[in-house]
Amino acid sequence: MDHQAPTCDEIEELARATVAALPPAFQQAASLVALRVADFADDDILAEMQMDPFDLTGLYDGTPLTQKSVFDQPEGPDTVWLYRRPILDEWAERGNVTIAELVMHVTIHEYAHHFGWSDDDIAAIDEWWQ
Numbered sequence: 001m002d003h004q005a006p007t008c009d010e011i012e013e014l015a016r017a018t019v020a021a022l023p024p025a026f027q028q029a030a031s032l033v034a035l036r037v038a039d040f041a042d043d044d045i046l047a048e049m050q051m052d053p054f055d056l057t058g059l060y061d062g063t064p065l066t067q068k069s070v071f072d073q074p075e076g077p078d079t080v081w082l083y084r085r086p087i088l089d090e091w092a093e094r095g096n097v098t099i100a101e102l103v104m105h106v107t108i109h110e111y112a113h114h115f116g117w118s119d120d121d122i123a124a125i126d127e128w129w130q
Contacts, residue, residue, distance in 0.1 A: 030114070
């Protein structure tokens with residue numbers, strides 16, 4: 001049997017399906033967040049966060065909706081980043097979840113930063129959080 005790790009495009013498809021399945025009240029706002037997939041976070045991000053490249057599976061880059069103001073100057077789109085190689089490593093290490101489940105979990109966690117969700121809010125959408 002041929003097993004190949006999903007590509008960045010395939011990870012993005014899984015993440016977009018997760019966003020499309022968010023509760024209707026959040027779908028419009030979620031659609032305004034850019035979604036990007038890269039193999040790893042760039043070196044500047046890793047240095048700033050003092051993290052190993054394989055430890056960062058996702059990142060929200062933006063201002064949470066709970067902190068936005070109509071007086072803010074736009075600084076670029078809010079963006080959710082997913083990092084393929086660390087996601088694949090976690091998937092292999094866990095061995096008890098599908099790649100779709102892990103991508104869903106990371107995606108919801110990053111969008112939670114955008115929406116300013118509490119742990120209880122996340123658990124209502126992502127059963128894995130409980």
